[in-house]
Amino acid sequence: MLELKDITKAVGGATHIHPTSLVLERGSLNVLLGPTLSGKTTLMRLMAGLDKPTTGSVWFDGKDVTGLRVQDRSVAMVYQQFINYPALTVYENIASPMRVKGADTAAIDRAVKKAAELLKLTPYLDRTPLNLSGGQQQRTALARAIVKNASLVLLDEPLANLDYKLREELREELPKIFSESGAIFVYATTEPSEALLLGGNTATLSEGRITQFGRTIDVYRRPSDLLTARTFADPPLNTIALEKRGDGFAIGGKPVLPVPGHLKHMADGPMTIAFHPHHLAPAGRDDSAALTVRTAISEIAGSESFVHVEFEGNRWVMLTPGILDIEPDSEITVHVDTRHLMAFDAAGRAIGTAG
Amino acid sequence: MNAQAKTRNLSWIVPTLYILFLLLPIYWLVNMSFKTNTEITATFTLIPQAPTLRNYQVIFTDPAWYSGYINSIIYVVLNTVISVTAALPAAYAFSRYRFLGDKHLFFWLLTNRMAPPAVFALPFFQLYSAFGLIDTHIAVAIAHCLFNVPLAVWILEGFMSGVPKEIDETAYIDGYSFPKFFVKIFMPLIASGIGVAAFFCFMFSWVELLIARTLTTTDAKPIAATMTRTVSASGMDWGVLAAAGVLTIIPGALVIWFVRNYIAKGFALGRV
Numbered sequence: 001m002l003e004l005k006d007i008t009k010a011v012g013g014a015t016h017i018h019p020t021s022l023v024l025e026r027g028s029l030n031v032l033l034g035p036t037l038s039g040k041t042t043l044m045r046l047m048a049g050l051d052k053p054t055t056g057s058v059w060f061d062g063k064d065v066t067g068l069r070v071q072d073r074s075v076a077m078v079y080q081q082f083i084n085y086p087a088l089t090v091y092e093n094i095a096s097p098m099r100v101k102g103a104d105t106a107a108i109d110r111a112v113k114k115a116a117e118l119l120k121l122t123p124y125l126d127r128t129p130l131n132l133s134g135g136q137q138q139r140t141a142l143a144r145a146i147v148k149n150a151s152l153v154l155l156d157e158p159l160a161n162l163d164y165k166l167r168e169e170l171r172e173e174l175p176k177i178f179s180e181s182g183a184i185f186v187y188a189t190t191e192p193s194e195a196l197l198l199g200g201n202t203a204t205l206s207e208g209r210i211t212q213f214g215r216t217i218d219v220y221r222r223p224s225d226l227l228t229a230r231t232f233a234d235p236p237l238n239t240i241a242l243e244k245r246g247d248g249f250a251i252g253g254k255p256v257l258p259v260p261g262h263l264k265h266m267a268d269g270p271m272t273i274a275f276h277p278h279h280l281a282p283a284g285r286d287d288s289a290a291l292t293v294r295t296a297i298s299e300i301a302g303s304e305s306f307v308h309v310e311f312e313g314n315r316w317v318m319l320t321p322g323i324l325d326i327e328p329d330s331e332i333t334v335h336v337d338t339r340h341l342m343a344f345d346a347a348g349r350a351i352g353t354a355g
Numbered sequence: 356m357n358a359q360a361k362t363r364n365l366s367w368i369v370p371t372l373y374i375l376f377l378l379l380p381i382y383w384l385v386n387m388s389f390k391t392n393t394e395i396t397a398t399f400t401l402i403p404q405a406p407t408l409r410n411y412q413v414i415f416t417d418p419a420w421y422s423g424y425i426n427s428i429i430y431v432v433l434n435t436v437i438s439v440t441a442a443l444p445a446a447y448a449f450s451r452y453r454f455l456g457d458k459h460l461f462f463w464l465l466t467n468r469m470a471p472p473a474v475f476a477l478p479f480f481q482l483y484s485a486f487g488l489i490d491t492h493i494a495v496a497i498a499h500c501l502f503n504v505p506l507a508v509w510i511l512e513g514f515m516s517g518v519p520k521e522i523d524e525t526a527y528i529d530g531y532s533f534p535k536f537f538v539k540i541f542m543p544l545i546a547s548g549i550g551v552a553a554f555f556c557f558m559f560s561w562v563e564l565l566i567a568r569t570l571t572t573t574d575a576k577p578i579a580a581t582m583t584r585t586v587s588a589s590g591m592d593w594g595v596l597a598a599a600g601v602l603t604i605i606p607g608a609l610v611i612w613f614v615r616n617y618i619a620k621g622f623a624l625g626r627v
Contacts, residue, residue: 050524070527077528083521087543100530141525148529 001026002047002152002184007056009042016042018209019056024184026151029175029200031216032188034231039208040188044154047186048075060152073152076145080157082137084129090116090140091125097148115143118177135166142170146177153178155187159194171197192234196220204231226348229274235306238316239274244343249273251312257289260338263352271351272344277306277319279340283333290333298326309334381604387597395593410598420595423578424602426492430567430575431560433496434503438556439549441500442507447537449508450515451523461512464505475501476569483570490572498566503556510555513625514548515541547614551621554614558607578603 002024009017017039024030032040045051046058049070057066065073076097084093092099094115098108116122119139129137138158145153155174159167175198178185189195195202195216202216204223211228212219223229230237242249242256245268249257257273259266283290293309293316300306305324309316309332318334326332343352387395388410389403398404414420448454449461479498480489488494518541526536542549568580582599614621 048528050527070524071530071532075528077525079521079525081519081521083519083525085522085526085540085544087540087546096526097529100535144525144529 001059001061003059004043004047005057005059007046007053007058009046009051010054016208017046017053018207020210022203022210022213024186024201026184027179027182029179029185029187029198031195031198031200031202032186032205033190033192033195033202034205035190037207038205038231040205041156042208043205044077044156044186044188047152048077048154049073050077074150075152075154076148076150077154078138078141078145078156078158080160082129082134082141082161084137084140084144086128086130088128089125090121090127090129090132093129093140094121094125094143094147096144111147112143115146118146118173119143135162135170138162139170142174142177146181149181149183151183153181153183153185155185157188157190160190175200192220192232195232202232204228206231222350222353223342224350226272226274226344226350229342229344229350233276235277235317235319237274238277238280238314239272240312240314241270242273243270244268256291256312257336257341258338260341262339262354263341263343266343266352270346272346272348274342274344275336275340277317279337280309280316280318281320281335281337282318282324283335289336289338291336292331292333295326295328295330295332297328298324300325384597384600384604387593388601390594390597392592392594395597407594410594411602413592413595414598414602420581420599423576423581423599426571426575427561427567427577427579428606430492430495430499430577431557433492434499434560435553435556437496438500438503438507439511439553441504442511442552443537443542443549445504446508446511446515447541449512451520461508464508467505468502468509470501472502472563472565476565479566480569489570490574490576492575494570495567495575495577496560498570499556499560499563502563503559506555506559507552509624510552510621511545511548511625513620513623514545514551515625517625518544547617547620548625550614551617551625554610554618555621557610561603561607 002022004020004022006019006021007017008015008019020043032043034040042051046053049058049065049068052067057064059065060073084090085096088096091112094112095108098111103111112125113122116125119142121136121139121143124132124136129140132140138161142158145155158174159170162170171194174187175185185200187198199216201214202219203213204211204219204227206227211231212224219228220232223232226239240251242251244259244263244266245255247259247264248255249259291311293311296308296310296315298305298307300323303321305320305322307318307320307324307326309318340354341352342350342354345351386401386403389406389408390400391405391407391409394400394404449457475498483489483494483498522540522544523536526540531540562579564577564579564583567577571577571580578599582596582603611618
C-alpha cells in the first residue's frame with residue numbers, strides 16, 4: 001500500500017504539487033489523468049523517490065520511506081521517452097536490475113527470456129536498443145520493469161510516443177502483464193479515453209492538485225466538480241450557464257431544456273450545465289430537448305464527425321458517428337441527451353450528475 | 356547542364372592546391388630528415404640525392420635526444436590522465452546539477468583556457484621552486500592542467516548533456532549506486548567524449564613549449580625544448596633537427612586517427 005500524506009512539491013518559488021494525499025492499494029491499477037504540466041510526472045517522481053517532497057511524507061506498507069534512496073525502494077519506472085542503456089544489448093538492458101541485485105545467471109536468463117517472450121522481443125535480444133524501432137525500444141524498457149518485479153510500477157505516458165496500432169496492443173497487454181505481480185500499478189496519461197480503457201482507479205489532476213480519486217468509471221460519470229469533468233473529457237466538455245426554474249432550464253428567462261429526472265431534486269437557481277460532446281446529436285427520433293445552433297466548422301475523422309457549433313455564445317462540440325457534411329455558418333437543430341446532463345454550482349462543485 | 360558538368364570537373368583544383376600548400380612544409384621537413392647536412396645547405400633538391408637514416412640514428416642513440424621524447428610523453432600522459440579524471444566529475448556536476456553561480460563558474464573555467472601561458476610562467480616558476488618541484492614531470496603535468504582541465508570539462512559537459520537525465524534515473528531505479536552507474540553505464544555512453552577530451556589534452560600538452568621549458572632544466576626537459584636549443588659547437592645540425600620534427604608530429608598523427616570521427620564535435624566542445 002502506497003500512501004502520500006499531505007505532500008507538496010515546490011521548485012524555486014513555484015508550487016508544482018499542492019497538498020496532496022492519496023492511498024493506492026496493493027494490486028490496483030491507478031491512472032493519473034491530466035493535461036501536460038498538471039503534475040503527473042512530478043507526482044510519479046515523488047512516489048518513486050526520485051524527488052523528495054517539500055513537505056509531507058510518503059509511506060509504503062506502513063513504513064515511512066520519505067527520503068529513502070530510490071536504489072533502496074522496490075520501484076520500476078518507464079518514461080515517455082524510450083529510455084534504455086544504449087551501450088548494452090537488449091538482453092543486458094532487460095537483465096540490468098537483476099544483475100545489480102546479484103541474481104544468479106540461470107535465474108536472470110529465465111526471467112529475461114520470459115519477459116522478452118511476453119513483449120515479443122526474443123529476436124532482438126542481441127541487438128542494441130538504438131537499432132530497434134521506437135515500439136521495440138519502449139518494449140525493452142517495459143521488459144526491464146517486469147524483470148525488476150517491483151512492488152510499485154510507474155508508467156509515465158509509456159505509449160504516448162508509439163504509433164496507434166502498437167498503442168492499442170500494448171495498452172491491452174500492460175495491465176494483464178503487471179496484474180500477476182500484485183504490484184501497485186500507476187499509469188499517467190493525458191487521454192481520457194486511455195483512462196477509460198484501462199479501467200481501475202483514476203485520479204484526475206489539474207494544475208498540481210488531485211481533483212478527484214476513485215473508480216475510473218465513477219470519476220467519469222460522477223465528477224465531483226467541473227474541473228474534474230473538464231479534465232475527463234476529450235473533445236472538451238460542453239458547458240452553458242443556465243437557470244433552473246421548476247421543470248425547465250432557462251437562459252435569460254427563455255426556456256431551453258427540460259430538467260431530466262436525475263436533476264429534479266436540485267433547488268431552483270443559476271448553475272452550470274455540462275455534457276459530453278457525444279451526448280449532442282443531430283435532431284431525430286427525440287426532440288424533447290432540441291436546440292437550434294449555428295455551425296462553425298466540421299471535421300471528419302474517419303468514422304466520426306466533430307461539428308463545432310455555437311449556442312447563445314457558447315462554443316460546443318458535437319461528436320457524432322458517421323460522416324456528417326455540414327455547411328459552415330448555417331442553422332441546424334441538435335438534440336441534447338438530457339439523461340447525461342451534469343450540473344455544477346457557481347463554485348464548480350457538482351450538484352447533480354448522472355445516476 | 357553543361358556548365359554544371361564543367362564546374363564539377365574543375366572542382367578538385369581548389370582543394371588539391373590547398374592540401375598541397377598545407378603539406379608542403381611537412382613534406383620539406385620529411386625530405387630534410389633524410390638528407391645529409393651538406394645536401395641541405397649546399398643544394399636545392401626535391402628528393403634526397405643520397406638518402407640517409409643517420410639523422411634518426413642520432414636521435415635514437417643519443418640520450419640527450421631520446422630522453423626529450425620520453426620526458427614529453429611522461430608528462431603529457433600524466434597530464435591527460437589527471438585532466439580527464441578531474442574533469443569527469445566536474446563536467447557531470449555542471450551537466451546535471453544547478454547550483455549557485457554554476458553558469459559563471461563554468462564560463463570562468465573557459466576564460467582560463469584563453470589566458471596566455473607567458474603570464475603564468477613567472478608565478479609558476481616561483482611557486483614550483485618553493486615546493487621543490489622544478490625539473491619534475493609532475494610539475495609540467497600539473498601546470499598544463501590549468502589549460503586542459505577547463506577544456507576537458509567543457510568538452511565532456513557537452514557530451515554528457517547529450518545523455519538524457521532519465522538514463523541516470525533509470526539506473527538508480529534499477530539499483531545502481533552512483534559510482535557503479537557512472538563507470539558501468541555512463542562512461543560507455545560518453546566514451547567518444549572521453550576520447551576526444553583526452554586527445555585535446557594530449558595535443559595541447561604535447562605542443563605547449565613555454566611553461567614546459569620554464570619548469571624544467573635537464574631531468575624532465577621536453578623534446579620541443581631540446582629542439583630549439585640545438586646549436587652545437589659544430590653549427591646547426593639541420594638533418595637531426597628535421598628528424599626530430601618528424602618524430603614530434605607522429606604521436607599527434609597517431610592519436611588523431613583514433614578520434615577522427617569525433618574531432619569536429621570536440622572542436623565544438625561536444626555541442627553539436
